[in-house]
Amino acid sequence: METIVPVTVMNSTGPEPADPSRRTAPEEADPVSALICRLDGFAPLTEPERAALLGLARYVRTVERHTILVEQDGVADHALIVFSGFASRYKRRASGRRQILAYLIPGDFCDRGALHGYPLDHTIEALTRCRIAKVPRAVYLELLGQHPGIALALQRAKLAEEATAHEWLANIGMRSGPERMAHLLCELLERLGSIGQVVAGQFEMPLTQTDLAETLGLSSVHVNRVLQALRREGLIALRGRHVRILAPRQLRELAEFEAGYL
Amino acid sequence: METIVPVTVMNSTGPEPADPSRRTAPEEADPVSALICRLDGFAPLTEPERAALLGLARYVRTVERHTILVEQDGVADHALIVFSGFASRYKRRASGRRQILAYLIPGDFCDRGALHGYPLDHTIEALTRCRIAKVPRAVYLELLGQHPGIALALQRAKLAEEATAHEWLANIGMRSGPERMAHLLCELLERLGSIGQVVAGQFEMPLTQTDLAETLGLSSVHVNRVLQALRREGLIALRGRHVRILAPRQLRELAEFEAGYL
């Protein structure tokens, strides 16, 4: 169900220059720049391309946690771009049990294969309060058509997303609970790091233990115990949603995490 | 303990014309037609497009079981198209444990995002003796450029492949052993059916129980017991590699299998 957010929440139109006086959360300094930075990492962007991306700020909305952005079997008529917060793709069983298929973090997008008009095979939902651009199909296609650099970067980003999906399948398929968790933490460390949201091995992971359970194919109780074990071993520290990776080397070793597939 | 199987490396160079005198299996009557049929299902093909596809027969090779087609971290300089047999994508852990990420069955292809020049994040190996076309990068790109219908069909086929990958992740993440197996069987029934390899609810599944285990994230012993359970319940019959689905309705129910994502 699409919640219509009151304009008062988010009314900025046009490019929004970095404003040093706006000190809300450190990571929200300039949400669009994270996207530009990430895409530029995949393929170098020209100035007009950067400008075009900045123009997307026009479509940004704030959505509350648990807002469903695209319902399973629904047809997406717009592309989604995440600027802050975590969103997820997931499937649900009749029993109510869920499996999260992917996280959408700032800089990630969802265009369902350039909006082919097929119904989606999963649901997309905000795991936290998010700032998300809903870009109309026509505008999005225009953007891709006009700016080949953006199109290329998005294509490569999609390859990375595919690689991550493979990684997740292998993770659930052949790792134990602690190993799975370690692997996920390594991945988040890397992904959040690449968008500048890791400082001194620490980052915010605004996920419930239930979310983690539904990601890793474990029960939430077991997730709790696995996290305790990782803390006991001195691999991580966890206070609320704040994670600190104490022993990145050992964590990677435990997970057999291979960097660089992103 | 996982036995290390001696690996044959593909060494054939240069096109090897299809040899009409080789009469091996009945279902191999015209391997290319299966591909055409499948692609045509995704997007209607013109006559010249069909002709162009037939021309691919030129690149078909027979590869033995366990032949590695593309090594992990290798860069693919050609597209693969499967005409008969089963191949697999998989990842391996240091312990030797494997996780199969996908099956490549007749009509499936692998172009690694139109040959971006990135190293592959997984290995591609023949699970059985296969007939596979190795199409050089240049030829493949030419084919896509010349024939938009083929390009579109391949793009849609890729969306289907992505949907299948999601399905597998959800399968391993939230289903029990028997449910996973049932789901896989339903998927194979549907996929093999769509290429005419199912007759009266029966098909050939040339997979070892170890292969199945590495697909479903179970031990091979457990796979064996799960299969016995499904037989005991009268859901399937299994003799050698020959599967007969006795109660498709109940099997789908057990698996909560939703048709139509292919």
Added chain:
DNA sequence: CGTGTTTTTGAATCATATCAACGCAGGTGG
């Protein structure tokens, strides 16, 4: 036939799920 692979079996063990309950913190409304 004999050899290697695959399937099947049994028994012991372990990892993880399930159920149920409690505590704690933040938010809400009286």
Added chain:
DNA sequence: CCACCTGCGTTGATATGATTCAAAAACACG
């Protein structure tokens, strides 16, 4: 300001599904 509620993390006890190890039986192949 307090009582209440709700969501989340934590715990213990118990159940069970799945793994492991080891070995025998059944096949497939040359």
